[in-house]
Amino acid sequence: xxxxxxxxxxxxxxxxxxxxxxxxxxxxxxxxxxxxxxxxxxxxxxxxxxxxxxxxxxxxxxxxxxxxxxxxxxxxxxxxxxxxxxxxxxxxxxxxxxxxxxxxxxxxxxxxxxxxxxxxxxxxxxxxxxxxxxxxxxxxxxxxxxxxxxxxxxxxxxxxxxxxxxxxxxxxxxxxxxxxxxxxxxxxxxxxxxxxxxxxxxxxxxxxxxxxxxxxxxxxxxxxxxxxxxxxxxxxxxxxxxxxxxxxxxxxxxxxxxxxxxxxxxxxxxxxxxxxxxxxxxxxxxxxxxxxxxxxxxxxxxxxxxxxxxxxxxxxxxxxxxxxxxxxxxxxxxxxxxxxxxxxxxxxxxxxxxxxxxxxxxxxxxxxxxxxxxxxxxxxxxxxxxxxxxxxxxxxxxxx
Numbered sequence: 001x002x003x004x005x006x007x008x009x010x011x012x013x014x015x016x017x018x019x020x021x022x023x024x025x026x027x028x029x030x031x032x033x034x035x036x037x038x039x040x041x042x043x044x045x046x047x048x049x050x051x052x053x054x055x056x057x058x059x060x061x062x063x064x065x066x067x068x069x070x071x072x073x074x075x076x077x078x079x080x081x082x083x084x085x086x087x088x089x090x091x092x093x094x095x096x097x098x099x100x101x102x103x104x105x106x107x108x109x110x111x112x113x114x115x116x117x118x119x120x121x122x123x124x125x126x127x128x129x130x131x132x133x134x135x136x137x138x139x140x141x142x143x144x145x146x147x148x149x150x151x152x153x154x155x156x157x158x159x160x161x162x163x164x165x166x167x168x169x170x171x172x173x174x175x176x177x178x179x180x181x182x183x184x185x186x187x188x189x190x191x192x193x194x195x196x197x198x199x200x201x202x203x204x205x206x207x208x209x210x211x212x213x214x215x216x217x218x219x220x221x222x223x224x225x226x227x228x229x230x231x232x233x234x235x236x237x238x239x240x241x242x243x244x245x246x247x248x249x250x251x252x253x254x255x256x257x258x259x260x261x262x263x264x265x266x267x268x269x270x271x272x273x274x275x276x277x278x279x280x281x282x283x284x285x286x287x288x289x290x291x292x293x294x295x296x297x298x299x300x301x302x303x304x305x306x307x308x309x310x311x312x313x314x315x316x317x318x319x320x321x322x323x324x325x326x327x328x329x330x331x332x333x334x335x336x337x338x339x340x341x342x343x344x345x346x347x348x349x350x351x352x353x354x355x356x357x358x359x360x361x362x363x364x365x366x367x368x369x370x371x372x373x374x375x376x377x378x379x380x381x382x383x384x385x386x387x388x389x390x391x392x393x394x395x396x397x398x399x400x
Contacts, residue, residue: 153166
């Protein structure tokens with residue numbers, strides 16, 4: 001395997017810098033996680049069931065998202081075990097051993113499931129026959145889930161490439177390559193394939209639209225421009241997922257901006273200063289995001305104006321918000337799932353996930369994968385320790 005040492009050195013440099021900054025902070029530093037304040041609500045979150053899905057990510061920054069289908073959840077463990085779990089009962093079907101180290105979550109549909117590996121492979125599994133279809137070597141590790149679109153698979157690698165593979169046999173159709181900065185965040189956003197284009201946010205703060213046919217560039221714009229003297233100050237990585245609403249793409253970068261882009265013309269409709277690595281979530285009127293400081297924002301989708309801001313989860317390392325009915329669900333580093341009103345940001349419910357071993361030690365319960373909504377009142381959450389929970393939103397009765 002041809003390993004480019006510069007990729008790893010960038011990650012270690014960034015980690016070292018963060019640890020150094022943390023070590024210089026005193027107990028009064030504002031970066032300390034906000035203590036949670038109790039509140040009363042008419043609603044609460046209740047565990048329907050939970051299951052261990054195998055080896056989790058623990059302290060590694062790897063997003064092992066489950067694939068939620070109509071009747072089952074498909075999960076993958078860090079050590080390459082694919083689990084198929086009934087969403088109704090929590091019962092397991094026979095698992096699938098892939099014999100590799102996994103670097104991204106599960107994607108796909110009712111027919112094909114896709115995973116990616118640390119040693120730079122994309123693997124396709126026949127969902128009906130429950131066996132591997134093909135395994136294709138790409139140029140480097142894949143941290144974002146591969147995306148299926150019209151008989152092809154779109155893949156992003158950490159060395160700045162976007163590739164198209166044939167879904168039937170895994171053969172590479174084309175690849176686009178872009179130089180990446182000397183220092184990037186650990187992660188890549190998932191591409192969006194819609195309206196005859198592939199949209200991707202890059203590590204240098206640029207947004208591109210590619211042709212799905214041959215990978216040619218349709219448009220290329222700068223969401224954020226690096227500023228400052230140090231490599232850390234110049235980080236403008238688009239690490240979080242963007243979202244498309246009609247012909248408008250909404251995206252945000254770290255230490256940069258959040259913006260709305262007309263995807264037909266490749267032009268900005270509005271933009272404002274913002275910093276996040278978690279990405280954005282949309283409804284018909286509002287854009288939601290958790291910023292780098294742990295504040296949750298609601299912005300007007302049409303002009304970017306602030307609708308509300310929730311500051312009581314500051315520095316709790318929040319996930320991207322997920323919409324469940326009239327509420328937003330976010331997870332944090334201690335395994336809390338918070339439910340907030342979409343309309344004014346007040347807290348509606350809160351629940352801390354937790355698993356303990358035979359000695360009473362708590363297993364990894366921090367949450368980095370955004371909660372996933374199933375139905376009108378179910379929330380699916382997977383923890384760093386590899387525990388998958390199905391939570392239900394319930395209304396308290398008078399005697400609760």
